[in-house]
Amino acid sequence: MTDVKSPVSPQASSLLYLREDELRRGIEFLFFGYRDFLSEADGELAAIGLGRAHHRALHFVGRNPDLPVSELLAILKITKQSLGRVLKDLLARRLIEQKPGRRDRRQRLLSLTPEGQALHARLLTLQRTRMARAFREAGPDAVLGFRKVLSGLISDDERPKVLAMIGGGA
Amino acid sequence: MTDVKSPVSPQASSLLYLREDELRRGIEFLFFGYRDFLSEADGELAAIGLGRAHHRALHFVGRNPDLPVSELLAILKITKQSLGRVLKDLLARRLIEQKPGRRDRRQRLLSLTPEGQALHARLLTLQRTRMARAFREAGPDAVLGFRKVLSGLISDDERPKVLAMIGGGA
């Protein structure tokens, strides 16, 4: 019991940002930021009878034309049964289309129809608008930090794949 | 078709970080970071037969002893029926306890039992550990940016309440 009054938990002041309280705040910011960020697109989706699961599939297919089902499964980390239902809906509404792979004809390569692209673009614009405002208010350095921390939150064994797909550094 | 090769979408290079592509990357980082951040605690929870919904309630009650149900509802933004089921489970397992409010006896103030505190602490430590690693690798400036951007993603009308609860600036 040396330091009588030390509000700092770990050790030096250079590590203030690693105090328990700061970590808890980070956790909670992530919760609330994520919650509200998604709520907007959710509204649009609900209006046309789709859910988040459809949105996620639509997004990654849109971003990655001719994506095999297996890769989409790896990105979303859900079971094929869960994805199956979602894809069935999207195919029935002609938002997504399939074609067999050229090299491997067992594969069903997924891509968006023009209507799918339109919806994808609409949702992406919504989300980009919100993200753009947050980025603008926070500034370029903050944006870098935002990505750095989130990148660190990704599982070690997933990070290479994810970074390769997302593109760019950090 | 003037600028033949302009990789920049909006206008100046000072706004590079607001290009569509950078915004998309931010969106995707948020998706993957959130996905993997939660997966760890999910495992612990599944092992004892609880889910994310229980975790969220446990967390905010733990952080905010004597929390009225109405406030928990406002934090989680779910219906009282959904919360009711979760609280019923937590009460049955004696992880949470209720007591009537002193000033307003209609209220049921929620707090954690010792067992609830133990579980809360265990889960929080798990999450803090992961967050701490990401923070440490990213550095203090990045942490600030992380919080700034997430704060900007929170709905305008929610931000004051949330910031008041989370504490600290930005």
Next chain:
DNA sequence: TAAATATGTCAACATGACTGACGTAAAATC
């Protein structure tokens, strides 16, 4: 006393995840 508030509860339903089992076509391997 009447109205509003805080909370709980019953019932029905939707979404999106899961497990487990089985089927088929194409590719890869022995």
Next chain:
DNA sequence: GATTTTACGTCAGTCATGTTGACATATTTA
């Protein structure tokens, strides 16, 4: 060429978590 593996689909059942709508009860406020 026969066998095994792979990519994908599908049927069936279950679970967790959200929803709406209606109604009940106790307590506070007007």
